[in-house]
Amino acid sequence: MLNFAGTPLVTMPETDSRQLIAADLRSLIARIESSMRLIDAAMTQENDSAIVGSADIFVLDDVTPRYATASAALNACRAGLGHALQCLSDSGDPSEIAVSAAERPHLTA
Template sequence: MLNYAGTPPLAAMAETDSRQLIAAELRSLIARIEISVRLVDAAMEPEDDSAILSAISGSTEIVVLDDVTPRYATVGAALNACRAELGNALQNLSESGNPA
């Protein structure tokens, strides 16, 4: 029998248990990133498309300045990169659990 007294919880777990815990945490992070991506996408959508389109098509002198979309696009790209890297980490973790 192993004595786990005084050992931090993660270090006290069996390797498969800690791998499962890490995988669950990675999945949780991916889900939270996906929620953030949806929020950013929703924030980038114009509130009233018809007003913008009618203003643009009705006059050649209307200029729509949008200084928010580039920042949201940058944030979205960073979140997508994070999601991809976390997906890679999850894949590598699952592959390391399968003996060759």
């Protein structure tokens, strides 16, 4: 977790503030990806429990659409944060801020 009680961003050199913002964006992206993995696991668990039942019983799944909607919203947030990170790297030295594709795996809903 970042300590915001320290030196205000306005008094920091531009490169340092961009690096701090980029680190925060990467942290948010990681949290979103973690939430997306949890949603995927919950959807898998829900689907697996429905399969265990009898062949004569049909389960009306009202949970999966909510999971799918939440996952789509998180995916949109992930894309927006990735775009913000890219815009930030476009404003300065990309080697200082940019994250390679290998460092930020993409999850799809």
